[in-house]
Amino acid sequence: MSESVDQGHETAETLHGFPVTTALGQKVVFVDRASYVQVLKKLADDSFDMCVDLTAVDYLLMPNRAVAAGIAPERFELVVNLLSMTRRERLRVRVQVSESDATMPSLFDLHPGTEAMEREVFDMFGITFEGHPDMTRILMPEDWDGHPLRKDYEVGRIPVQFKGAPA
Amino acid sequence: MGVVQNVLDDGIAGLQHNFVTARLEDLVKWSRSRSSWGVTFGLACCAIEMMGTGAPHYDLARFGMEVFRASPRQADIMIVAGRVSQKMAPVLRQVYDQMMEPKWVISMGVCASSGGMFNNYAIVQGVDQIVPVDVYAPGCPPTPETLIHAIETLHQLIEDGELMRRREANAGGASVHLELPTEAAASVSVALGTK
Amino acid sequence: MGQYLPIVVLTILVILFGVLSFVASGLLAPRRPNTAKEAPYECGIVPSKEPPERFPVSFYVIAMLFIMFDIEIIFIYPYAVDQEFLGTYGLIEMLAFSAVFFVAFVYVVARGALDWGPLQRYKPLHDIASAQVPSTPNPRTTIRRVGHEGRRSEEVTAA
């Protein structure tokens, strides 16, 4: 399951064959897109059965961020928070999603709770999920164009009229 | 002839203002301002303060707003309590249109009045772009006292407003645009019930 | 003739009041129709398609029952006014009259037209609960079960 492979000076721990880092005391595993659902299925059988949160981050303005060794940082990143109630432990799964084909397999069959979260990620970032039963917008009106939480989508601020207000 | 036609078209507002109809006008205005019911349009945090105002401690029933009617058909005042999102704007307009005349709108809280602290793509920057607003209640959320002050201002507005000589201009309800006086000095003299 | 005068005056007043209030509200109300006001109120949403006219039969049964018992009460009123004049004969007559309705009521209840009550389901709560979380990490907190008041005994399936 999680073997410690001695790589150079620090032991790079891997989980199901994917590099694991600890961010501020929290275990984070970097999974690639292909085996995303299988790894989560293995994790679910291994007591990480509650998918607490699924969200995405647009790293357009932060290309060279701290990523585990051997992972090519892409523009989008899917962040899945898993919780194991028996072991009282949390695990964060980070998956790189390239900008060109922003599609991911859906987790709906494994964790039905992620149906709404995936719709929100689609609504806010434009990442579509194959196999999702109802891939439509959830927060924005149906005829809204653009995905608001992307970094290239401006805030939509109406300039305030008082003197010297920031533009 | 003229008067009968006016009454048929505009109801009581069709009559000309003269000494005969003056007393009738006062009676109608008094009854409208003393028993105006609000339509429940609670959106966000201001809705909790609106419910708090309706609750026993601040008790809106003292001002005739005994109950918040859910259906717009039986309501007179629409208190827009909370931030109005882009998706909610057409619904707000639909409920406002479905309210019966005479109807008034109180924009409760800075989010409803001007978009408040959320100056972004999702919030309509001010409800007066959608519905004609009569009184703006500042605050985030306005304490129940501020809301009662706004409601009393509106009641005073109803009592002073003209009923008989309504201008043809505003086809909508009796939507008289009026903001709370900004400078603190000229505080609105709210005559509670006395003429 | 004299004794009927109050009734006549009363009926005239009643009719007058009814017609007057009906006509006055029709006349004096400002008429400013717009499409939204005519549309049915659907919680703020503009209805896209017409609601179907067909309604399940259970509403109809309830309406019929109401009318039936309403009429029964209307007949009991004159009996109540002249109760001592009619004596036991009137009482028996009234009881027979009510018995006829009661038979209909028993039939309807037996056929189950009235048990609309909340659909209560008791799902098998196999004890995933205790298997899930091992002994408490914090000895100071205990687990307290609530919600047992008034539970019918056979539904207690959880551990």
Add this chain to the structure above:
Amino acid sequence: MTVLDDPSFASAGTDEGGQELRSRSELTAKELLREAGAVLRMSESEAAALADVQQDIGEDQSMIINMGPQHPSTHGVLRLMLELQGETVLRCKPIIGYLHTGMEKTAEQLTFMQGGTNVTRMDYLSPLNNELVFSMAVEKLLGIDGDIPERAVWMRMLLSELNRMSSHILFLATNGMDIGAISMMLYGWREREEVLRFFQKVTGLRMNHNFIRPGGLAADLPPGWRDDVLDILEMLPERLDEYDTLMTGQPIWRERLQGVGVITAREAVALGATGPILRSTGVPWDLRRDMPYLRYDEVDFDVVVGSYGDAYDRYAIRLNEVRESMRIVYQILDKMPKGDYRIQDKKVTPPPRARIDESMEALIHHFKIFTEGFKVPEGEVYVAIESPRGEIGCYIASDGSSKPYRMHMRAPSFVNIQSMPHMMRGSLVADAVAVISSVDPVLGEVDR
């Protein structure tokens, strides 16, 4: 031509096309089973058991109506599209987004110091819990979560528990009113005013306090706060017994709530529901006990658990959680240490107001912190605490500047709402209202 005089503005805008419930004829059998079965991965046997809600009724037998955004019993602007056959709910689809405020986008424009004002408006029934989870996440990023002064930690626990009590009391009020005990609304608000008055005295505001900030609290407790809390704690017990006699003891109340909105533990875990919904199914999972934060491991309290997973259990859980919170607050009163209410680390805490007049550096330091904000090292963190509605989590990814690069709040109501269709399947419309009320969603944190 503003919208004022454009009559077609409303009609064009309110239908949400793809997001709405599609009528029966447009669905394939598999989709219909999924929507009627409401989401869950079911074994064939359970799917067959589902036959009690017959699938083959004709198109005109059922009616799709809106329990729409402006509805007295949807606790805000939740829109439920229900497919009804007479009074029985066949399918239900929650449509949300009517209060979407773009808070996560706004959070990326505000510095960490200002973040609290934005976050506190998400769950407006327990604003202090939002601020607490945001502040704890920022402190963990800064690496100072270990050395927050004792008094600040205990004050945070006190305010969080009092906020849990005021939120649960409001639940009891609205739950009573939704089921028909209108007077419950009056009693509930009468108690809640006491707690709000205490908050106004401590934080200056009745709601949206922005009082718990990264690094500690905005101010110290006012003198005489101890007997204010004691007044609340003495007044509440007999009021809660009053609720017991008004509600728990009544057969009508039990008849309306028992067996309604049932969810099993496996379904709750699969749907990700947390808080009173998860505990009502018998799973004793409470973050304050299982993954303790602040000083919850030094305080003894009970985790209240139900065993049937229905609306009555959730009501009983929340009513008893108010009693547990009172027990915790009593222990906090004894253990409240002296000391400063905010970390003295210069980087995070602005200098006290008095010193600004004397020294120039303090003024510059004060100016820099409040305008530009403090820098947070690069990294990402996810912190979760137990809010009255379930696990509220704050995920922050920071890029080393003074503004969060991405701030996402895991809202418990957002996930709990997705379990509503499952609870409502096959029940009556009146039970649908009871289910919405027992889930107790707050639309501010659902739509963010």
